[in-house]
Structure formats: structure tokens, C-alpha cells
Amino acid sequence: MAVDHTSTLPVAPTLDEALAGLDALDDVGRPAHDRLSRRLWRSAWPKLVALGVILLVWQVAVWAHWKPYILQSPTTVARQLWELVGSSLFWQACWVTAQQAIIGYLLVLLVGGVVGTAVARVPVLRAGVGALITGMQTMPSVLWYPLAIMLFGLSSTAIIMMMILGAAPAVANGFIGGIDQVPPGFLRVGRMLGARGLSLERHVVLPAAFPTVLGGMKQGWAFAWHALMAGEFLVLVNPLSLGGRTVNAVTQGEWAVVVAMMIIIVFIGIVVDVAFSQVDRGVRRRYGLIDQSAS
Amino acid sequence: MSILTANPPPTAVVRSAPSVTLAGVSKRHGDAESGVVALQDVSLDVGPGEFVCLVGASGCGKTTLLNLIAGLDRPSVGTVTVPVPDGTARGTTTAMLFQDSALFPWLTVAANVELPLRLRGVPKAERRAVATDLLERVHLGGFGAKRPHELSGGMRQRAALARALAQDADLLLMDEPFGALDAITRDLLHDELEALWMERRFTVLFVTHNVREAARLGDRIVLLTSRPGRVAATFPVDLTRPRRIDSPEIAHLAATVTDQLRSEVGRHGR
Numbered sequence: 001m002a003v004d005h006t007s008t009l010p011v012a013p014t015l016d017e018a019l020a021g022l023d024a025l026d027d028v029g030r031p032a033h034d035r036l037s038r039r040l041w042r043s044a045w046p047k048l049v050a051l052g053v054i055l056l057v058w059q060v061a062v063w064a065h066w067k068p069y070i071l072q073s074p075t076t077v078a079r080q081l082w083e084l085v086g087s088s089l090f091w092q093a094c095w096v097t098a099q100q101a102i103i104g105y106l107l108v109l110l111v112g113g114v115v116g117t118a119v120a121r122v123p124v125l126r127a128g129v130g131a132l133i134t135g136m137q138t139m140p141s142v143l144w145y146p147l148a149i150m151l152f153g154l155s156s157t158a159i160i161m162m163m164i165l166g167a168a169p170a171v172a173n174g175f176i177g178g179i180d181q182v183p184p185g186f187l188r189v190g191r192m193l194g195a196r197g198l199s200l201e202r203h204v205v206l207p208a209a210f211p212t213v214l215g216g217m218k219q220g221w222a223f224a225w226h227a228l229m230a231g232e233f234l235v236l237v238n239p240l241s242l243g244g245r246t247v248n249a250v251t252q253g254e255w256a257v258v259v260a261m262m263i264i265i266v267f268i269g270i271v272v273d274v275a276f277s278q279v280d281r282g283v284r285r286r287y288g289l290i291d292q293s294a295s
Numbered sequence: 296m297s298i299l300t301a302n303p304p305p306t307a308v309v310r311s312a313p314s315v316t317l318a319g320v321s322k323r324h325g326d327a328e329s330g331v332v333a334l335q336d337v338s339l340d341v342g343p344g345e346f347v348c349l350v351g352a353s354g355c356g357k358t359t360l361l362n363l364i365a366g367l368d369r370p371s372v373g374t375v376t377v378p379v380p381d382g383t384a385r386g387t388t389t390a391m392l393f394q395d396s397a398l399f400p401w402l403t404v405a406a407n408v409e410l411p412l413r414l415r416g417v418p419k420a421e422r423r424a425v426a427t428d429l430l431e432r433v434h435l436g437g438f439g440a441k442r443p444h445e446l447s448g449g450m451r452q453r454a455a456l457a458r459a460l461a462q463d464a465d466l467l468l469m470d471e472p473f474g475a476l477d478a479i480t481r482d483l484l485h486d487e488l489e490a491l492w493m494e495r496r497f498t499v500l501f502v503t504h505n506v507r508e509a510a511r512l513g514d515r516i517v518l519l520t521s522r523p524g525r526v527a528a529t530f531p532v533d534l535t536r537p538r539r540i541d542s543p544e545i546a547h548l549a550a551t552v553t554d555q556l557r558s559e560v561g562r563h564g565r
Contacts, residue, residue: 015486019434019453022480026447187395192365192390193462194414203414207401287400288444 013123013270072256080256089240093237097232100156103161105224112220113213115199116148119172120179130176133169141227145234156238159231167224174216178209211283213248218276225269313362315341315466315500320373321523322359333359335523344496345464348513350506350552350558356524357502361468364500365389377466390464392472396455398443404454405430405439411462418519422461429457433487449480453487460491469501473508482540485511489537506556509549511540518552520559527559 006063013021034042055074062073072080119125119133144165145158152158182205190204206213232243239248242265249257284290305559322334333356341347349357362368363375366389377389396409412422430439433453452472459467479539489512492499503509509516516530530552534544541562 015483015490018483019487022451022483023434023438023447026450146425150474185393185395185397186399188367189391189393189399191367193411199414203410204399207399210401284441288442289400 007043070093070255072259077256077259077263081260084257084260084264091243093240093242093245096238096240097228100159100232101225101228104160104228105221106221107160108164108167108171108224109217112168112216113175115168116172116175116216117179117206120176121201121205126176133172136165137169137173140222142230142234145230149235154235158235159228162227162231163224166227167220170223171216171220174213175209177216178212179205181212182208211280211287211289214276214280214283215243218273218280221272221276222269225272236253253257308517312341312375314345314498316374317360317364318376318507320363320370320375322356322363323371332523334363334370335525337519337524337526338373339526339537341376341498341500344498346492346499346501346512346514348501348503348509348516349519350503350509350556351519351524352504352521352556354521354524355519357519359504360469360519360524361391361470361500364466365391365468370380371456383451389466389468390457390459390462391468391470392452392459394471394474396443396448396451398451398454400443400459402443403439404435404441404443404446407443407454408439408461409460411458425461426457429460430454432460432485432491433457447480448476449484452476452484456488456491460495465499466500469499471503474503474505481508484536485540486537488512493536499550501533506552507540507545507549510545511538516548516552518555518559521563528555 058074062068062071115129115133119129141162144162148158148161148165151160186204186208187200190200195203229243232238232241233247238244242261245262246265248259249255249261281290297539317337320334320337321332323330323332325331337360341346349355349360351357363370364377365375371499398404399410402410406428407422409422409424412425417425427436427439430436433456435450435453435457438446438450438454443454446454455472463536473484476484485508499512501509501512506516512531513532516532517526518528518530519525520527530548532548534548536544
């Protein structure tokens with residue numbers, strides 16, 4: 001039996017309407033986030049418990065009169081810490097160290113980034129330098145100090161050299177690993193879109209590698225910070241830096257100050273680490289590397 | 296002919312005739328003894344503004360073929376001729392669309408569409424205007440600020456189409472672009488692509504293993520054999536546009552092509 005389709009079918013929507021409808025069905029929206037206070041609390045309480053346990057063990061050791069002339073009670077150290085934070089000398093020391101850290105770290109990123117990119121993209125360099133970078137990464141940076149001091153004297157230049165030698169290999173390895181993981185399809189698309197040579201690196205390779213590169217940058221920061229602290233202890237350029245201040249406290253037997261300084265240095269390490277993690281999360285979310293419903 | 300929407304030139308831009316010619320093209324991967332012959336003696340002419348669909352089973356060397364035409368690879372034997380910019384034309388003349396849209400995840404959708412313009416130094420304001428227009432054209436007007444992963448597969452493919460159009464290319468190579476989409480979305484994207492093509496008349500080489508899709512879209516269907524890839528047959532599609540994939544004419548043509556495709560595939564089992 002013949003059926004007249006044209007008269008029985010409903011009027012077909014236009015292409016615009018149909019696509020808009022489909023897009024609306026696909027757009028499930030973003031899951032609502034928990035309130036900030038709630039999220040902060042959820043990440044904070046395990047840390048607070050851990051801190052409490054450490055303080056308890058410490059206090060018990062003090063009560064037990066273990067090394068009584070050296071080990072100060074948590075309350076004494078806390079008082080010392082409070083005094084320290086209230087002094088302008090302390091903030092000056094922070095500033096001196098921060099300057100050194102920032103300049104050194106930027107140079108680390110520059111050297112590590114250029115070397116890493118070159119090694120990853122130029123086969124001859126990879127064969128020649130690749131193994132050397134890994135070798136340098138396994139070498140404790142303290143071992144470079146005699147050489148650095150001989151070359152640059154007891155100066156901040158020596159410390160910066162240490163930071164670069166100690167940390168740039170980690171950054172370079174981050175770049176190499178990241179660039180190696182760039183999907184070949186992206187390179188193909190980039191070339192099709194007209195990216196060649198440096199513009200391919202700038203617009204395709206480096207952005208594609210960035211999530212892994214960021215891991216190398218984070219590791220590089222840890223090594224740079226180690227080298228900086230070791231340098232401030234050993235090279236002793238500026239008694240007003242955080243490391244220099246700690247060395248002073250050691251020579252004068254101010255053990256509470258020593259412990260307070262250690263706490264501050266650990267605290268700085270944690271703050272920077274949290275900052276890196278936040279950036280890392282942000283990048284992963286933007287790249288679509290995090291399951292949206294789980295974030 | 297320019298396919299860029301924004302600021303169309305007052306007089307038509309004269310370009311070299313956009314046509315693809317493959318003459319006796321063979322491609323062998325690897326060395327002479329153990330290598331695999333992907334393509335053997337393929338000759339093909341694609342006229343300016345023509346929509347040609349290449350159909351073949353696995354191993355017909357269709358990706359190799361597109362890579363050769365795109366200039367990403369070179370033939371072992373034979374010549375590949377593609378449109379060359381005539382000096383006044385800016386940028387690339389060949390655009391490619393892949394099965395996974397391959398939008399860059401570090402860029403917003405709009406920035407992805409802008410990228411080819413940025414790469415050839417188009418000023419910011421102009422490329423923004425072009426991207427906005429093109430996204431409107433593929434019905435993604437409100438999605439420019441989103442990230443690719445926030446879009447559905449069909450929307451990503453439309454964004455990739457907008458990006459390919461931003462290249463202002465004479466030749467669009469499509470490598471199974473709708474293969475991963477659901478049937479409803481795919482049908483709508485056929486309509487979308489056909490409308491765009493009728494509007495702008497760029498040359499299309501469309502690879503698929505969906506025979507109906509080929510009959511729905513192409514002016515001509517070229518059937519490729521597998522291992523090695525050779526041209527087995529050519530079917531003209533003399534059907535008026537716009538077409539519908541569920542029309543009896545397309546079903547009939549698809550049946551004819553499918554029969555021959557199966558006899559080609561069957562040869563490998565014997």
C-alpha cells in the first residue's frame with residue numbers, strides 16, 4: 001500500500017533548530033562545587049591531626065627530660081617563633097632569601113627549558129647530552145659547592161650557580177618527558193594549520209607538553225630550594241638571609257631559634273608546594289585531564 | 296574562490312584552479328623486500344569544487360593517500376599535484392579534518408578557530424571577527440569561550456570544521472570525520488557539511504568506510520581495494536541536493552557500491 005509520507009509526517013525542524021536541540025541535550029552543565037570553607041576544612045583536618053601527633057611526641061620527649069639542654073619545649077619554640085615573626089630583621093631575612101630564590105629559580109627555568117627543549121627536539125643533542133642530564137640530576141648539589149666557591153668565591157653568584165646545576169636538570173627532564181609525550185596527531189594538525197619550525201614549538205609542542213613540564217618545574221623548585229638553603233648554610237654570603245640567620249643561631253647555641261627557623265623553612269616549602277598543586281590542578285582542569293564530576 | 300566569510304574581497308580572488316591530480320602514485324612503507332605497499336598505481340583527478348568520497352575497507356591506504364595529498368608524506372612512485380597558492384593567497388591551501396577533532400585542549404574553542412589565522416599573522420581584531428562568524432556559521436555561536444573537552448563529539452567536529460574553514464583552504468581533506476559520532480548527530484552534520492559546501496564550493500576529498508555516507512555526500516564515489524590500495528571503480532552520484540540519507544535513490548546506489556566492495560573484500564579471504 002502506498003503511503004503519502006509528506007502529509008503524515010510532522011514538519012521537519014530546520015538544521016539550526018535540530019542542532020541547537022542536540023547541543024542542548026549534550027550540554028549537561030558543570031557539577032556544582034562545594035563551598036570553599038567546606039573544601040578547606042576537608043583538606044585541613046588530616047594535616048591538623050598529624051601536626052597534633054608530632055607536637056605530642058615532642059612534648060612527651062621534653063617531659064621525659066631527653067637531652068634537656070638542647071631540646072626546648074614546643075611552647076618555648078612557639079614563643080620564639082612569635083618573637084621572630086614580630087621582628088623586622090626576620091622579614092628582611094625572608095626578603096633576602098626570597099630575592100635569591102626568585103632570581104635563581106627563573107634562571108633555572110630558563111636554562112632547563114632551553115636545554116630540555118633543544119635536547120628533546122634535536123636528535124644529536126639527545127644522544128650527546130640526554131644521559132648527562134640524568135647523571136647530573138642524581139648528583140647531590142652539595143658536591144658542586146667546592147667548585148662553585150672556587151669559581152665565584154663566597155658570593156650569591158656561587159649560590160645561583162649551585163641552584164642552576166642542581167635544579168635545571170630536573171626542569172630539563174620535565175621538558176624532555178613532556179615533549180616526548182606530545183601525541184603525533186597534534187603535530188600533524190599543527191603542520192596542517194600552517195605551523196612550522198619555531199611556531200610549531202611555540203603553538204603546539206610546548207603547550208601540549210605543559211602539564212608534564214609543570215611537574216618538572218615543581219621538582220626543579222624543590223632542588224633549587226635545597227641548593228639555596230645549603231648555599232646559605234655553607235657559603236654564608238649574607239648573615240641576614242634565612243639560612244645565614246639559622247647558622248648564627250647554631251653558633252650561639254640558640255636552639256629554640258634554630259628549631260623555629262626550621263619550622264619556617266618547612267612552612268615555606270609547604271606553601272610553595274600548595275601553590276604548585278593549585279596551578280597544576282587548574283591546568284589539568286583546563287586541558288580536560290580531570291574528570292569534571294570528580295573534581 | 297575565497298571561503299573566508301569576514302571581509303570578503305570586493306572582487307573575486309583569482310586562485311590557481313583547485314584540483315588534485317594523482318598520476319600513477321604508489322607508496323611503499325619500509326624497504327623494498329619487507330615493506331608494505333600501501334598504494335599501487337593510483338590515478339585520480341578531482342575537479343575544482345568537486346566533492347569526492349573515497350570508500351574502502353581496512354588497509355586501502357586511505358590515510359596514506361590523504362597524507363600524500365596534504366604534503367605530510369611523499370609518494371614512492373608517481374606524482375601528486377595539489378593547488379598551489381598563487382602568491383596573493385595567504386596561508387595554506389589544504390585543510391584536514393580528522394576523526395577525533397584534534398582541537399587543541401589548551402585553547403578555547405574560539406582560540407582554536409583563530410589559530411590558523413594567528414599562524415599567518417592576521418591581526419587580533421580581524422581574526423576574532425572571522426572566528427566569531429565561522430562559529431556562528433557552524434551553529435556554535437555561544438560556545439567560543441568553552442574548552443574543547445566541554446563540548447560533545449559532534450560540537451567538537453563542527454568546531455574543527457570552523458577551524459578548517461578559517462584556513463581559507465581550497466581543498467578540504469576529511470579523514471573519516473564523522474566515524475565516531477552517533478547516527479543522529481552524523482546525519483545532522485551531513486546536512487551541515489553539504490550546506491557549507493554548496494555555499495562555498497571548496498574541493499572535498501572525503502574518506503569513509505560508510506557507503507551510505509559516501510552516497511549521501513559525494514558527487515562521485517571512488518572505491519579502493521585493500522592491500523595494496525588501488526582504484527577499483529568509480530561511481531558518479533547524479534542526485535540533486537540537498538539530499539537525504541534515507542532516500543531510496545541513495546539506498547539503491549549504496550547497495551550497488553556495497554556489492555562491489557564486498558566482492559573486493561571477499562577476494563582476500565580466498
